[in-house]
Amino acid sequence: MVEWVVIAFDKADRSAYRSEHLAGIPPQVESGKLVCAGAIYNEPKAPGEPRTFAGSHLQVVADTKEEAIEIVKSDIFAKEGVWDLDNLIVYQFGCAIRQPVNKLK
Incomplete structure:
Protein backbone atom coordinates (compact mmCIF):
# COMPACT_ATOMS: atom_id res chain seq x y z
CA MET A 1 0.00 0.00 0.00
CA VAL A 2 1.11 3.52 -0.80
CA GLU A 3 -0.01 6.80 0.72
CA TRP A 4 -1.22 9.46 -1.73
CA VAL A 5 -1.72 13.15 -1.15
CA VAL A 6 -4.70 14.51 -3.08
CA ILE A 7 -5.72 18.13 -3.56
CA ALA A 8 -9.27 18.55 -4.86
CA PHE A 9 -10.23 22.13 -5.65
CA ASP A 10 -13.84 23.21 -5.27
CA LYS A 11 -15.77 24.27 -8.35
CA ALA A 12 -19.17 24.56 -6.67
CA ASP A 13 -20.64 25.42 -3.27
CA ARG A 14 -20.22 22.58 -0.79
CA SER A 15 -22.72 23.66 1.89
CA ALA A 16 -25.64 21.49 0.73
CA TYR A 17 -23.52 18.33 0.92
CA ARG A 18 -21.27 19.08 3.90
CA SER A 19 -23.09 16.95 6.49
CA GLU A 20 -23.19 13.93 4.16
CA HIS A 21 -19.51 14.50 3.32
CA LEU A 22 -18.54 14.56 7.01
CA ALA A 23 -20.63 11.44 7.70
CA GLY A 24 -18.70 9.57 4.98
CA ILE A 25 -15.28 10.24 6.52
CA PRO A 26 -15.29 7.89 9.57
CA PRO A 27 -15.91 4.71 7.51
CA GLN A 28 -12.98 5.62 5.24
CA VAL A 29 -10.77 6.20 8.28
CA GLU A 30 -11.88 2.95 9.93
CA SER A 31 -11.14 1.02 6.72
CA GLY A 32 -7.61 2.47 6.66
CA LYS A 33 -8.16 4.19 3.32
CA LEU A 34 -8.11 7.77 4.66
CA VAL A 35 -5.41 8.83 7.11
CA CYS A 36 -5.70 12.62 6.94
CA LYS A 45 -10.15 39.20 0.28
CA ALA A 46 -9.56 41.81 2.97
CA PRO A 47 -8.46 41.80 6.62
CA GLY A 48 -11.26 40.64 8.89
CA GLU A 49 -13.29 39.02 6.12
CA PRO A 50 -14.07 35.33 6.45
CA ARG A 51 -12.02 32.74 4.64
CA THR A 52 -13.70 30.75 1.90
CA PHE A 53 -13.21 27.13 0.89
CA ALA A 54 -10.69 26.49 -1.88
CA GLY A 55 -11.05 22.72 -1.77
CA SER A 56 -9.84 19.73 0.19
CA HIS A 57 -6.62 17.93 1.08
CA LEU A 58 -6.78 14.16 1.52
CA GLN A 59 -4.17 11.53 2.31
CA VAL A 60 -5.38 8.25 0.90
CA VAL A 61 -3.90 4.76 1.28
CA ALA A 62 -4.17 2.71 -1.93
CA ASP A 63 -2.12 0.36 -4.07
CA THR A 64 -2.30 2.59 -7.15
CA LYS A 65 -2.96 6.19 -8.13
CA GLU A 66 -6.11 5.03 -9.92
CA GLU A 67 -7.40 3.35 -6.75
CA ALA A 68 -6.69 6.54 -4.75
CA ILE A 69 -8.69 8.55 -7.29
CA GLU A 70 -11.58 6.08 -7.08
CA ILE A 71 -11.65 6.51 -3.30
CA VAL A 72 -11.85 10.29 -3.79
CA LYS A 73 -14.60 9.83 -6.40
CA SER A 74 -16.70 7.88 -3.87
CA ASP A 75 -17.18 11.05 -1.77
CA ILE A 76 -20.42 13.03 -2.10
CA PHE A 77 -18.42 16.16 -3.00
CA ALA A 78 -17.10 14.29 -6.06
CA LYS A 79 -20.47 12.78 -6.98
CA GLU A 80 -22.29 16.12 -6.75
CA GLY A 81 -19.71 18.15 -8.68
CA VAL A 82 -18.32 20.15 -5.77
CA TRP A 83 -14.76 18.96 -6.44
CA CYS A 95 5.03 10.78 5.68
CA ALA A 96 7.99 11.63 7.92
CA ILE A 97 5.94 12.62 10.97
CA ARG A 98 2.27 12.79 11.90
CA GLN A 99 0.78 14.31 15.00
CA PRO A 100 -2.76 13.30 15.99
CA VAL A 101 -5.41 15.98 15.66
CA ASN A 102 -9.12 15.25 15.53
CA LYS A 103 -11.32 18.23 14.74
CA LEU A 104 -14.04 16.36 12.85
CA LYS A 105 -17.32 18.12 13.62
Whole structure:
Protein backbone atom coordinates (compact mmCIF):
# COMPACT_ATOMS: atom_id res chain seq x y z
CA MET A 1 0.00 0.00 0.00
CA VAL A 2 1.11 3.52 -0.80
CA GLU A 3 -0.01 6.80 0.72
CA TRP A 4 -1.22 9.46 -1.73
CA VAL A 5 -1.72 13.15 -1.15
CA VAL A 6 -4.70 14.51 -3.08
CA ILE A 7 -5.72 18.13 -3.56
CA ALA A 8 -9.27 18.55 -4.86
CA PHE A 9 -10.23 22.13 -5.65
CA ASP A 10 -13.84 23.21 -5.27
CA LYS A 11 -15.77 24.27 -8.35
CA ALA A 12 -19.17 24.56 -6.67
CA ASP A 13 -20.64 25.42 -3.27
CA ARG A 14 -20.22 22.58 -0.79
CA SER A 15 -22.72 23.66 1.89
CA ALA A 16 -25.64 21.49 0.73
CA TYR A 17 -23.52 18.33 0.92
CA ARG A 18 -21.27 19.08 3.90
CA SER A 19 -23.09 16.95 6.49
CA GLU A 20 -23.19 13.93 4.16
CA HIS A 21 -19.51 14.50 3.32
CA LEU A 22 -18.54 14.56 7.01
CA ALA A 23 -20.63 11.44 7.70
CA GLY A 24 -18.70 9.57 4.98
CA ILE A 25 -15.28 10.24 6.52
CA PRO A 26 -15.29 7.89 9.57
CA PRO A 27 -15.91 4.71 7.51
CA GLN A 28 -12.98 5.62 5.24
CA VAL A 29 -10.77 6.20 8.28
CA GLU A 30 -11.88 2.95 9.93
CA SER A 31 -11.14 1.02 6.72
CA GLY A 32 -7.61 2.47 6.66
CA LYS A 33 -8.16 4.19 3.32
CA LEU A 34 -8.11 7.77 4.66
CA VAL A 35 -5.41 8.83 7.11
CA CYS A 36 -5.70 12.62 6.94
CA ALA A 37 -8.21 15.03 5.44
CA GLY A 38 -9.36 18.60 5.74
CA ALA A 39 -10.42 21.76 4.00
CA ILE A 40 -8.03 24.15 2.30
CA TYR A 41 -8.92 27.83 2.24
CA ASN A 42 -8.57 30.88 0.05
CA GLU A 43 -6.94 33.92 1.57
CA PRO A 44 -9.53 36.44 2.82
CA LYS A 45 -10.15 39.20 0.28
CA ALA A 46 -9.56 41.81 2.97
CA PRO A 47 -8.46 41.80 6.62
CA GLY A 48 -11.26 40.64 8.89
CA GLU A 49 -13.29 39.02 6.12
CA PRO A 50 -14.07 35.33 6.45
CA ARG A 51 -12.02 32.74 4.64
CA THR A 52 -13.70 30.75 1.90
CA PHE A 53 -13.21 27.13 0.89
CA ALA A 54 -10.69 26.49 -1.88
CA GLY A 55 -11.05 22.72 -1.77
CA SER A 56 -9.84 19.73 0.19
CA HIS A 57 -6.62 17.93 1.08
CA LEU A 58 -6.78 14.16 1.52
CA GLN A 59 -4.17 11.53 2.31
CA VAL A 60 -5.38 8.25 0.90
CA VAL A 61 -3.90 4.76 1.28
CA ALA A 62 -4.17 2.71 -1.93
CA ASP A 63 -2.12 0.36 -4.07
CA THR A 64 -2.30 2.59 -7.15
CA LYS A 65 -2.96 6.19 -8.13
CA GLU A 66 -6.11 5.03 -9.92
CA GLU A 67 -7.40 3.35 -6.75
CA ALA A 68 -6.69 6.54 -4.75
CA ILE A 69 -8.69 8.55 -7.29
CA GLU A 70 -11.58 6.08 -7.08
CA ILE A 71 -11.65 6.51 -3.30
CA VAL A 72 -11.85 10.29 -3.79
CA LYS A 73 -14.60 9.83 -6.40
CA SER A 74 -16.70 7.88 -3.87
CA ASP A 75 -17.18 11.05 -1.77
CA ILE A 76 -20.42 13.03 -2.10
CA PHE A 77 -18.42 16.16 -3.00
CA ALA A 78 -17.10 14.29 -6.06
CA LYS A 79 -20.47 12.78 -6.98
CA GLU A 80 -22.29 16.12 -6.75
CA GLY A 81 -19.71 18.15 -8.68
CA VAL A 82 -18.32 20.15 -5.77
CA TRP A 83 -14.76 18.96 -6.44
CA ASP A 84 -13.07 19.61 -9.77
CA LEU A 85 -12.17 16.02 -10.63
CA ASP A 86 -10.58 17.03 -13.94
CA ASN A 87 -7.86 18.92 -12.08
CA LEU A 88 -7.05 16.72 -9.08
CA ILE A 89 -3.48 16.94 -7.87
CA VAL A 90 -2.31 13.46 -6.84
CA TYR A 91 1.18 12.48 -5.68
CA GLN A 92 2.69 9.61 -3.75
CA PHE A 93 3.41 10.75 -0.24
CA GLY A 94 6.03 9.60 2.24
CA CYS A 95 5.03 10.78 5.68
CA ALA A 96 7.99 11.63 7.92
CA ILE A 97 5.94 12.62 10.97
CA ARG A 98 2.27 12.79 11.90
CA GLN A 99 0.78 14.31 15.00
CA PRO A 100 -2.76 13.30 15.99
CA VAL A 101 -5.41 15.98 15.66
CA ASN A 102 -9.12 15.25 15.53
CA LYS A 103 -11.32 18.23 14.74
CA LEU A 104 -14.04 16.36 12.85
CA LYS A 105 -17.32 18.12 13.62
